[in-house]
Amino acid sequence: xxxxxxxxxxxxxxxxxxxxxxxxxxxxxxxxxxxxxxxxxxxxxxxxxxxxxxxxxxxxxxxxxxxxxxxxxxxxxxxxxxxxx
Numbered sequence: 637x638x639x640x641x642x643x644x645x646x647x648x649x650x651x652x653x654x655x656x657x658x659x660x661x662x663x664x665x666x667x668x669x670x671x672x673x674x675x676x677x678x679x680x681x682x683x684x685x686x687x688x689x690x691x692x693x694x695x696x697x698x699x700x701x702x703x704x705x706x707x708x709x710x711x712x713x714x715x716x717x718x719x720x721x
Contacts, residue, residue, distance in 0.1 A: 645669035651715065655686045666694060676701055680708055691716065 645665040650658040663682045670679050683695040694713045699706050 643669075643673045647715075651692065652690055659684045659686075662692070662694070666696065670696065670698070687714070 645668070647662045647665050650661045650665075662684055666682050667679055670677065677698045678701055679696060679698050681697040683697070685693040685695070687693055692715045694715070696711045696713075697708050698711070699708050
């Protein structure tokens with residue numbers, strides 16, 4: 637978040653690492669950041685897939701704290717964000 641840099645997760649040190657090393661750290665960073673900065677949700681699972689060297693897909697499965705039906709939602713983020721041909 638450009639206007640609030642403290643509301644971030646520090647995944648940059650892990651992006652260019654081997655997946656077996658990076659995935660547990662990236663997962664923890666995403667999970668912790670969401671737990672701290674988005675109290676309205678509960679994270680069920682974070683799935684990380686290496687797409688290519690330095691390119692990752694982060695899938696966050698979550699639900700609202702007050703969701704009676706407990707519908708699990710998913711948000712995908714691809715890093716880097718620019719499109720590849």
